[in-house]
Amino acid sequence: xxxxxxxTMVPIVLTINGVRHELxxxxxxxxxxxxxxxxxxxxxxxxCDQGQCGACTVLIDGRRxxxxxxxxxxxxxxxxxxxxxxxxxxxxxxxxxxxxxxDAFQCGYCTPGQICSGVGLMQEGHxxxxxxxxxxxxGNICRCGAYTNIADAIEDVIARQSASREAAE
Amino acid sequence: MExxxxxxxxxxxxxxxxxxxxxxxxxxxxxxxxxxxxxxxxVIVSATVPAGRITKLELDRARAVPGxxxxxxxxxxxxxxxxxxxxxxxxxxxxxPFRPLxxxxxxxxxxxxxxxxxxxxxxxxxxxxxxxxxxxxxxFCTELEVRRPEAYDPPEKRSGIPPxxxxxxxxxxxxxxxxxxxxxxxxxxxxxxxxxxxxGTTCVFEGPxxxxxxxxxxxxxxxxxxxxxxxxLRSKNVRVINHYVGGAFGAALRxxxxxxxxxxxxxxxxRSVRVTLTRSQMFYIGYRPDTYHAIAxxxxxxxxxxxxxxxxxxxxxxxxxxxxAVVNWSGMMYHCDNxxxxxxxxxxxxxxPCDMRAPGASVGVNAFECAIDELCHDVxxxxxxxxxxxxxxxxENTGKMLTSKALLECYQQGAAAIGWDRRPVKPRSLKDxxxxxxxxxxxxxxxxxxxxxxxxxxxxxxxRLEVSTAASDIGTGTWTILAQxxxxxxxxxxxxxxxxxxxxxxxxxxxxxxSWTAASNxxxxxxxxxxxxxxxxxxxxxxxxxxxxxxxxxxxxFAGGRIALxxxxxxxxxxxxxxxxxxxxxxxxxxxAAPSLLQMRKYISYTHSAVFAxxxxxxxxxxxxxxRIVCAAAAGRIINPKTARSQIxxxxxxxxxxxxxxxxxTDHRLxxxxxxxxxxxxxxxxxxxxxxxxxxxxxxxxxxxxxxVKGLGEIGIVGTAAAVANAIFNATGRRVRDFxxxxxxxxx
Numbered sequence: 001x002x003x004x005x006x007x008t009m010v011p012i013v014l015t016i017n018g019v020r021h022e023l024x025x026x027x028x029x030x031x032x033x034x035x036x037x038x039x040x041x042x043x044x045x046x047x048c049d050q051g052q053c054g055a056c057t058v059l060i061d062g063r064r065x066x067x068x069x070x071x072x073x074x075x076x077x078x079x080x081x082x083x084x085x086x087x088x089x090x091x092x093x094x095x096x097x098x099x100x101x102x103d104a105f106q107c108g109y110c111t112p113g114q115i116c117s118g119v120g121l122m123q124e125g126h127x128x129x130x131x132x133x134x135x136x137x138x139g140n141i142c143r144c145g146a147y148t149n150i151a152d153a154i155e156d157v158i159a160r161q162s163a164s165r166e167a168a169e
Numbered sequence: 170m171e172x173x174x175x176x177x178x179x180x181x182x183x184x185x186x187x188x189x190x191x192x193x194x195x196x197x198x199x200x201x202x203x204x205x206x207x208x209x210x211x212v213i214v215s216a217t218v219p220a221g222r223i224t225k226l227e228l229d230r231a232r233a234v235p236g237x238x239x240x241x242x243x244x245x246x247x248x249x250x251x252x253x254x255x256x257x258x259x260x261x262x263x264x265x266p267f268r269p270l271x272x273x274x275x276x277x278x279x280x281x282x283x284x285x286x287x288x289x290x291x292x293x294x295x296x297x298x299x300x301x302x303x304x305x306x307x308x309f310c311t312e313l314e315v316r317r318p319e320a321y322d323p324p325e326k327r328s329g330i331p332p333x334x335x336x337x338x339x340x341x342x343x344x345x346x347x348x349x350x351x352x353x354x355x356x357x358x359x360x361x362x363x364x365x366x367x368x369g370t371t372c373v374f375e376g377p378x379x380x381x382x383x384x385x386x387x388x389x390x391x392x393x394x395x396x397x398x399x400x401x402l403r404s405k406n407v408r409v410i411n412h413y414v415g416g417a418f419g420a421a422l423r424x425x426x427x428x429x430x431x432x433x434x435x436x437x438x439x440r441s442v443r444v445t446l447t448r449s450q451m452f453y454i455g456y457r458p459d460t461y462h463a464i465a466x467x468x469x470x471x472x473x474x475x476x477x478x479x480x481x482x483x484x485x486x487x488x489x490x491x492x493x494a495v496v497n498w499s500g501m502m503y504h505c506d507n508x509x510x511x512x513x514x515x516x517x518x519x520x521x522p523c524d525m526r527a528p529g530a531s532v533g534v535n536a537f538e539c540a541i542d543e544l545c546h547d548v549x550x551x552x553x554x555x556x557x558x559x560x561x562x563x564x565e566n567t568g569k570m571l572t573s574k575a576l577l578e579c580y581q582q583g584a585a586a587i588g589w590d591r592r593p594v595k596p597r598s599l600k601d602x603x604x605x606x607x608x609x610x611x612x613x614x615x616x617x618x619x620x621x622x623x624x625x626x627x628x629x630x631x632x633r634l635e636v637s638t639a640a641s642d643i644g645t646g647t648w649t650i651l652a653q654x655x656x657x658x659x660x661x662x663x664x665x666x667x668x669x670x671x672x673x674x675x676x677x678x679x680x681x682x683x684s685w686t687a688a689s690n691x692x693x694x695x696x697x698x699x700x701x702x703x704x705x706x707x708x709x710x711x712x713x714x715x716x717x718x719x720x721x722x723x724x725x726x727f728a729g730g731r732i733a734l735x736x737x738x739x740x741x742x743x744x745x746x747x748x749x750x751x752x753x754x755x756x757x758x759x760x761x762a763a764p765s766l767l768q769m770r771k772y773i774s775y776t777h778s779a780v781f782a783x784x785x786x787x788x789x790x791x792x793x794x795x796x797r798i799v800c801a802a803a804a805g806r807i808i809n810p811k812t813a814r815s816q817i818x819x820x821x822x823x824x825x826x827x828x829x830x831x832x833x834x835t836d837h838r839l840x841x842x843x844x845x846x847x848x849x850x851x852x853x854x855x856x857x858x859x860x861x862x863x864x865x866x867x868x869x870x871x872x873x874x875x876x877x878v879k880g881l882g883e884i885g886i887v888g889t890a891a892a893v894a895n896a897i898f899n900a901t902g903r904r905v906r907d908f909x910x911x912x913x914x915x916x917x
Binding site: 037099 | 185186188189190191192193194195196197198199201202204235236289290291292295362363364365366367413414415416417418445447448643644645646811812814815816818819820821822823846847848852853854855856858859860861
């Protein structure tokens with residue numbers, strides 16, 4: 001039997017930001033490097049390549065995941081949303097707009113990960129207080145120190161969402 | 170400035186970043202994100218010993234990895250300059266710049282010893298992991314305490330860094346005779362910048378000797394000069410672009426390893442090459458050096474300072490004498506007639522340290538402001554009152570007058586915001602549940618520089634203005650504030666302005682550092698816009714039946730894309746009418762900013778701040794929480810309160826890191842940093858940061874820069890760690906003099 005090689009191509013299908021991609025990939029390619037180096041989706045950032053900083057956070061089947069820790073071939077069939085897939089046409093996702101309004105970034109490098117993580121956090125529905133937001137966002141490091149503004153942005157969107165839910169009820 | 174005052178619509182207004190949309194949608198491209206045809210990927214192999222010689226490099230297994238194109242080592246390095254001086258960049262300290270792959274000699278752990286180039290990142294990474302090196306290890310030392318007895322006064326001073334002032338009065342005698350005195354030693358451990366973006370360079374090979382380089386740098390022109398000098402390339406053939414920079418904090422002031430390697434490989438292989446450092450490798454490109462501070466202070470019964478002595482020793486490498494202004498601040502923060510300061514270096518087998526946010530001041534002021542707190546305790550005086558009593562109204566180091574100093578307002582407003590009057594006078598006397606509660610404060614100070622910079626402004630007949638200068642935006646807001654300045658100068662809406670920065674082909678700019686970009690590049694943009702106005706006015710007067718034909722320049726205003734008479738705003742001309750009449754499709758003018766040497770003989774400028782912290786310390790576990798910090802800053806004119814506030818927030822957060830978290834841990838038996846990852850080198854995370862309030866006190870300063878701007882990049886960190894440490898003392902009665910203040914030290 002031939003020795004399996006990291007360069008033996010494996011066919012997989014991924015849906016990324018609503019677009020179906022039929023790919024043939026070496027198994028040693030991480031989801032992060034697939035996005036950045038092969039698909040031109042450089043919005044997802046590489047800050048450590050070790051799962052320690054959160055800059056590469058994407059949503060896989062709705063859950064926030066560090067893309068640097070995922071081998072792409074292991075997620076055959078997955079539905080992936082990156083920062084490029086959050087806006088609808090020209091209309092920003094409410095959290096993207098809130099990040100601009102609250103100046104929740106400076107250099108912008110951790111920002112896509114913070115925003116994807118924030119969207120994931122809101123979908124999880126466990127964060128009800130500012131302390132819970134801070135705790136549950138702690139996997140995303142911001143060296144520029146925009147933490148208070150990031151918490152403001154997330155708090156703002158959660159408050160507006162629950163206000164509009166209440167209004168609808 | 171006159172035009173601005175009558176016409177301010179954007180300066181001083183909290184304005185969202187003009188690059189915000191690109192950053193929140195992931196479309197802002199950083200250095201390692203530019204595509205290139207047939208791109209090769211380079212991965213650096215790092216040395217694993219701190220000193221010695223490479224005796225053998227085992228490359229066969231690496232070469233055998235499919236996709237590997239070339240492996241560069243000191244034995245086959247591409248052509249590069251021999252002479253030391255060719256490797257010196259704009260901000261290099263005295264000494265011998267590090268030359269990658271120059272020889273078999275190892276100068277520091279983590280030194281690059283090979284570059285593996287392959288057609289995929291994965292192949293290069295895998296092959297790099299298979300390179301084996303053998304070494305002859307020399308004696309080495311990475312421990313500052315051991316080398317401290319051999320500390321020396323650096324023979325050649327680093328350009329731009331003032332050495333400590335000459336002693337004044339008799340500090341020793343005053344100390345000996347004083348009623349109240351303290352003598353302490355502080356240590357601040359080495360820190361690493363760790364910007365979020367990995368250092369990366371994409372070098373696009375455009376043809377022989379012709380390169381477009383996308384580079385992580387705080388100065389496109391500094392990198393461009395380095396590349397042309399090291400590789401002997403023609404200036405016009407090398408263009409460096411740094412539109413977006415994913416944080417830097419000083420680490421990208423000097424050209425880093427990846428630039429050399431990407432360019433060298435690109436020239437040798439005649440292909441485009443991308444090289445990105447790993448997070449671990451970023452611990453070997455410069456750091457905030459460890460420092461020791463021996464501080465002795467004395468005061469009289471009324472709390473007046475009578476003696477200040479501050480002797481600092483800082484680490485540097487064997488190959489360069491890296492220097493900072495560490496102790497100078499101690500001679501000018503307060504009034505004191507007897508002052509003696511010294512600063513010495515000790516050589517370690519490490520990479521050369523490099524400027525990190527408020528280099529010098531963040532450590533020197535931190536130690537000094539903690540020592541001041543000790544003295545206040547000894548005298549039995551409120552630390553805020555002590556600082557008011559000892560207020561210095563001039564720079565006592567140089568005898569120069571200050572262009573402004575609204576520090577007393579910072580004290581007053583900051584104290585009110587934190588609720589200073591609830592500070593327990595007696596340490597360890599306030600408890601809330603399991604937690605000891607305390608308040609502390611410190612003064613902060615940083616230079617307000619104006620540097621030489623140039624800019625160009627281009628007005629087109631459609632009413633759009635483009636302002637350009639080779640400045641950088643490392644998260645500071647440069648894109649946005651230059652647009653605000655352009656808009657107000659010509660009375661145009663913000664949407665009509667395009668900033669162009671981050672490109673070595675633009676008008677000359679210094680590196681972005683020292684908090685000088687807003688003042689320097691902003692003033693240059695302002696000057697270029699003023700020149701456009703003068704040209705417009707000249708053409709407007711020359712028009713037939715011109716409403717401004719008889720007017721002087723001072724009689725008109727520029728607003729809403731029109732030139733109008735001040736006294737009769739209805740009588741006006743649109744820019745388009747003027748340009749059409751003069752048959753001009755566009756007007757392009759240049760502007761410059763430079764410090765006034767005449768003024769500098771009498772005056773000097775600083776930014777000031779007062780930082781107040783509330784801490785809560787778990788009495789049993791020693792866990793420190795900081796529920797609230799207030800930073801009140803006096804920084805002249807604030808162009809954009811929104812981005813300015815973020816600058817201060819960032820400085821305060823990094824100051825919290827210095828106080829509680831950040832520390833490079835070296836195993837001195839191996840000469841190696843052990844915690845070279847973000848998991849083990851803790852930088853503040855969301856959970857560490859609670860409430861931070863930023864106050865900008867009013868400060869008008871017509872001398873500091875043409876715009877009245879002082880700069881904000883560094884001031885937020887200065888004093889923050891001391892305010893936290895002083896609050897910890899107030900809460901616990903424990904004075905920890907070794908930073909960061911981790912819980913083991915509090916419980917010891």
